[in-house]
Amino acid sequence: MNALSIFAGLDSSDRIRFVGDVPRGAECGCRCMACGAPLVARRGDVRTWHFAHGASQERPDCYAGAVNLLRRLAIERMKDLGLPPLPAFRAMVTAPPPLPPLHEVIEWQPGHGEIEQWEARFPQNAPVALLRLSSRTAVRVFVEIDGASTSLQLPNAEDEGVLLFTIPLPSSSEELKDIDVAAHHIDTTSSSRWIRLPDAAAKIDEARRRVEEKARKVHDETQALRRIGNRPLLPEPAVPPFPPLTSLPSASSSSELDHSPWASWRKPRSAFLCYGLQDGSAWILFTHRDGRHVMAPWPLDEGWDESMPARIGAPDLELGVYMLENQLKTMIYLGEMRPRVQSASTWSDLLGIAWLQRQ
Ligand SMILES: [Zn+2]
Incomplete structure (x- = not known):
């Protein structure tokens, strides 16, 4: 839609009026929610119906004012009809670094x-x-x-x-x-x-203990193998099928505007998992909208598509990421490089990771 079309205003008795509900022109006496200017209903055949400002110039936040009226309408409907059924609470619990970041x-x-x-x-x-x-x-x-x-x-x-x-x-x-x-x-x-x-706090604590225990076991087994000098042989950890990186309940994710380079196809509000390597580069794991797990190089240097063994995944040159065979295997593989690991629920949280070099 045209991002600047003003679709609603307030009439003289402060009621929300959409452009299709009022006569053409200025008759409804509507005004802009944001700047208060009088609105004129334009209901032509060609352009989308919209409100125009009478004489004055629209400001960028005038559209935001119309969007706020849509919010008000939503609240009014909740007051009239009651809240929809409450959703189940879901949270993802991750084992803390340096443990392998197993999730539940x-x-x-x-x-x-x-x-x-x-x-x-x-x-x-x-x-x-x-x-x-x-x-x-x-x-x-x-x-x-x-x-x-x-x-x-x-x-x-x-x-x-x-x-x-x-x-x-x-x-x-x-x-x-x-x-x-x-x-x-x-x-x-x-x-x-x-x-x-x-x-849900008690249940989260319980899950956290469980995940840490499992992660510690995987960690110890990996360490033991390393001591034997048998590094390539990684144990298959006894964990349930890996869950998708779903959204984390956190204050910042609630209002995320995704400015990441992958915004157009990343699964909305899925978490990022960052593996920072010794040389300053990093790999960022997240989820494609279609549910596949991917991993992006940071920075996007030439040759990134040849830096992973085939068993980890195949590079998708168009998206600039690896499509992963198995997310958990990738995490264990990367874990072998003794990385720093941190999760971020939004792009801005990701940029806020101190050790992640801005490129
Ligand atoms: Zn305005």
């Missing part, structure tokens, strides 16, 4: 929840409601339009949960033409996930 994904069913209070106003990035679980745990509910929010104001109280609803922007402005299609878009595409759920 845990799942927790949050049970029932009731809205205790809606906020009076809905500023961007602030919670919109307080939800009370049957366990009595308080949960702050956030709503974001994909790509619109920058950073959520998470509660300081660690015993409070955080639940985030995300509504993607539609691919076509037809889906924002009037309030009915916009509501339908919200109802059919909204998704939710836990950023934090204290109720």
Whole structure:
């Protein structure tokens, strides 16, 4: 869609009006949510229907104002219709370095929840409601339009949960033409996930102990083999099938704008796993949107596609990554090079890794 088409404004009684719901022209008395300028409904045959600013110039944040109205509509629907069913909580637990980074994904069913209070106003990035679980745990509910929010104001109280609803922007402005299609878009595409759920803390601790124990065993076996001088023979660790690098509940991943070079095809919100080698180079493991595990060289030097043995994977020259045969085998292979290992849930977290040289 045209990223700058303003599809909604506020009328004189502060109601949300989409461009298809008002007569052509300035009759509706609508104004821009962001700058307050009067809006004119343009409903031609050729261009997408949109609101134009009467006399003044549109500012870049005027479109963001319309997006904020879509968010408000989503919140109003939740108030009217109630929250959709609560999602299961999922988290990925990783063994800490220098252990091989084995993972376990845990799942927790949050049970029932009731809205205790809606906020009076809905500023961007602030919670919109307080939800009370049957366990009595308080949960702050956030709503974001994909790509619109920058950073959520998470509660300081660690015993409070955080639940985030995300509504993607539609691919076509037809889906924002009037309030009915916009509501339908919200109802059919909204998704939710836990950023934090204290109720699951004990289960996470338990999983962490389990993963560390397994990783320690793999580590010790590898060390033992190394001592025998039999390095190429790596043990197949006794671990369950490797789970995909799914999204980690973390504050920063919730509002990620993916500026990575792989943004167009990387699985949204999948984690990065970085292996920094002694020579300053690194390998970055993550997941393709189609579920395949890949590994990108850092930096992208000439000859990168010849630096891995065939049993690890095949280079995809177009994407600039190795398509991995088996992620766990790759991790063990890289682990042999005594790398620094760190995971990052977003591109900006990745760039924040101090030892990863910016190239
Ligand atoms: Zn404006």
